[in-house]
Amino acid sequence: MGMNTRYVKEYFYKKKIRSMFVWILEIIAAILLAAAFSWFFCRSVVVQEGSMEPTLVPGERVLMDSAWYRLSSPKRGDIIAFRTSEDKKASIHIKRVIALPGETVQIKDGQILINGEVYNEKDEFPAITNAGLASEPITVGKGQYFVLGDNRNNSEDSRHNGMGLVDSDRIVGKLWFTISPWKKIGFV
Numbered sequence: 638m639g640m641n642t643r644y645v646k647e648y649f650y651k652k653k654i655r656s657m658f659v660w661i662l663e664i665i666a667a668i669l670l671a672a673a674f675s676w677f678f679c680r681s682v683v684v685q686e687g688s689m690e691p692t693l694v695p696g697e698r699v700l701m702d703s704a705w706y707r708l709s710s711p712k713r714g715d716i717i718a719f720r721t722s723e724d725k726k727a728s729i730h731i732k733r734v735i736a737l738p739g740e741t742v743q744i745k746d747g748q749i750l751i752n753g754e755v756y757n758e759k760d761e762f763p764a765i766t767n768a769g770l771a772s773e774p775i776t777v778g779k780g781q782y783f784v785l786g787d788n789r790n791n792s793e794d795s796r797h798n799g800m801g802l803v804d805s806d807r808i809v810g811k812l813w814f815t816i817s818p819w820k821k822i823g824f825v
Contacts, residue, residue: 679700679702680703680810681816682698682718682812683696684698684731685728688786688792688794689787698817699815699816700814701810701813702812703809705813706808706811711737712734713737714759716812717734718730718731718809718811719732719809720807729809730800731786731812732786734784735751735782735785736777738779738780739776740752742771743768744769744796745768745772762787762789765789769797770795771795777802778802781804781805782795782802783802812825
């Protein structure tokens with residue numbers, strides 16, 4: 638009894654085509670997932686201004702998570718990227734969140750007061766010499782944030798009329814990882 642090799646060849650040929658088709662779909666799916674991950678969690682931002690020194694210096698490249706604040710709200714201490722206007726082409730600014738919606742913030746005797754209590758930060762920053770608008774208590778509105786640069790005495794931030802409080806709809810993302818220069822690679 639002889640076996641018909643034509644049917645065997647067709648069977649393996651069809652199986653090979655089907656296997657190759659599945660392999661191509663898997664590659665396409667992996668590329669799409671990598672692109673989506675990159676777009677939402679790993680957008681690269683170059684620091685343009687010195688207002689966040691010494692934490693971030695001009696020229697450093699930092700990864701920004703643009704999906705984080707779609708699922709949650711900024712927390713005190715987060716380093717955020719935002720635009721000062723609704724224009725999508727407006728430059729991106731980078732600052733640290735200090736006061737949250739509903740809180741009252743004031744800068745008095747070089748210290749930050751939140752709801753009348755001295756705010757002690759994790760990092761050491763110099764005493765603030767120019768309280769600007771925050772020399773008087775500022776109540777942060779719903780969907781707004783009071784931000785400061787880490788270079789407290791050389792930063793245009795929420796203390797100044799030109800920037801003021803940051804609206805949540807202008808926040809582009811949360812900075813989370815420095816990718817260059819090599820010596821500073823790590824979490825922000």
